Amino acid sequence: MxxxxxxxxxxxxxxxxxxxxxxxxxxxxxxxxxxxxxxxxxxxxxxxxxxxxxxxxxxxxxxxxxxxxxxxxxxxxxxxxxxxxxxxxxxxxxxxxxxxxxxxxxxxxxxxxxxxxxxMAVPQLRADERQQIGGGAPKSGQPIGLVGAGTGLGVGGLVRGDDHWLPLASEGGHVAFAPANPREAAVLAYAWQFHEHVSAERLVSGPGLEFIHRALLAIDGHPAAELKAADIVEGALQEGDAICRETVDLFCSMLGTVAADLALTLGALGGIYIGGGVVPHLGDYFARSPFRARFENKGRMSVLTQAIPTYVITAExxxxxxxxxxxxxxxxxxx
The missing domain is CATH 3.30.420.40 (ATPase, nucleotide binding domain)
Incomplete structure (x- = not known):
């Protein structure tokens, strides 16, 4: 390489x-x-x-x-x-x-x-190493946010100094998970049976994808099943499994919430970048998923988030x- x-x-x-x-x-x-x-x-x-x-x-x-x-x-x-x-x-x-x-x-x-x-890699990405999902043009020199779902949930940011970018170290993946509708609230209630503090990472990650699937089965009264994240994605995108599809859609929606919260917190007019290992496995479906709609749905701040571009990092x-x-x-x- x-x-x-x-x-x-x-x-x-x-x-x-x-x-x-x-x-x-x-x-x-x-x-x-x-x-x-x-x-x-x-x-x-x-x-x-x-x-x-x-x-x-x-x-x-x-x-x-x-x-x-x-x-x-x-x-x-x-x-x-x-x-x-x-x-x-x-x-x-x-x-x-x-x-x-x-x-x-x-x-x-x-x-x-x-x-x-x-x-620190974000400002150096070429055009072919990122895919824009919605929003307008980034504002030059403005803060940039970064979210990545993999084994955990990583969160970071960049602010512009005098002549260079300064990275912001963060453990933002461990903030409390915030549900946006009754279905997500039911998943949170299920999670509280196992964790006193339910962080965003508990749900917006590879293991989180598996947890959401288990939660939906339990909430809807289906027999328990232990599927790996890769099997859930395959079930959703290739096999048409309804519970797997809802799991993936909930994951993408929750990721939209996390990304939008970060955008508002940082004032990330330079854009939000999505990294980590989960989203690339969703392929083209991610652009059609509820992610961007959730990102833009911020009440009185929706005008702001609608303008902020989001990018999937495609560099290997x-x-x-x-x-x-x-x-x-x-x-x-x-x-």
Whole structure:
């Protein structure tokens, strides 16, 4: 993989050797090497569950990549990053950044929130790496919001500084879920049987898709069934299953609420971007889903949300672009 063609002035190898880039989610760990500015190669996706520790996955990747002489690494992780200790919310990895740096023999190991990294990639997306779903033109220099449903629900943002974008670290996926109609209120009431605090992430995520399906079966008096998210999507889009279709439509509606709330909170006139692993699996259906109608339905603020564009990120590995920029900035500052 190569993200863009490096210009002649940036095509030389990194003076400090290849840089390790990583994007760690609740399910998969994605790795790559940046061998020159903008040249990202040797992408590998490893299952996190196959490795007892974070460093085990890193070492496995480096072995697959031929043991390159890496001195600097940056990791985007689906977790808050505050201080040295990392304990993942949606996976069982826990580690000290400094201890991991020493074990891996790195000069610098930088760990950032995954949506901080993805936010930094947004301004660099090409037109063919995003799909607009409704709204008008983005306002230049205005805040940008980012929402992504995968193993969890990521939320981030960007605001413009003097001459560059500043990412906003966020755990907005853990705000309280807000139902918009009686059907969603019934799903929330079902969820309260299991969770005292029902966050948006409990429903607007891959596991959330499965939870909504279980809730609808219980609410309507159907026999219980444990379907995986991929099976629910297939049932909705390919097999015409009514409960699966309603599950997907409720998921898209709820995502519309989350995205619109973020747009209003940030004043995101620069647009809202949708990332994560779930929406791409919905394909063209997402554009026809209730997502955009829910996004625009904000009462007295509907005029505002109707104008804000929403985009689905279609780039395959956008987080690598973001972490590359973050690492480059840190190394420049050190020099």
């Amino acid at each position: 190569q993200t863009g063609a490096p210009s002649p002035s940036t095509s030389k190898a990194q003076a400090d050797g290849p840089r390790l880039l990583a994007d760690i989610g609740g399910t998969n760990a994605r790795f790559a090497l940046e061998t020159a500015p903008g040249r990202i190669e040797q992408v590998q996706v490893l299952r996190g569950a196959d490795y007892p520790e974070f460093t085990d996955a890193v070492q496995a990747y480096l072995q697959l990549a031929g043991q390159p002489p890496v001195r600097h690494a940056v990791v985007a992780i689906a977790n808050p990053v505050q201080g040295d200790q990392i304990k993942m919310t949606n996976h069982d990895w826990a580690f000290s950044i400094e201890a991991a740096r020493q074990l891996l023999g790195l000069d610098l190991l930088l760990v950032v929130n995954d949506f901080t990294a993805l936010s 590995y956008p987080a690598f672009t973001g972490v590359s920029a973050i690492l480059a900035d840190r190394l420049d500052a050190r020099r």
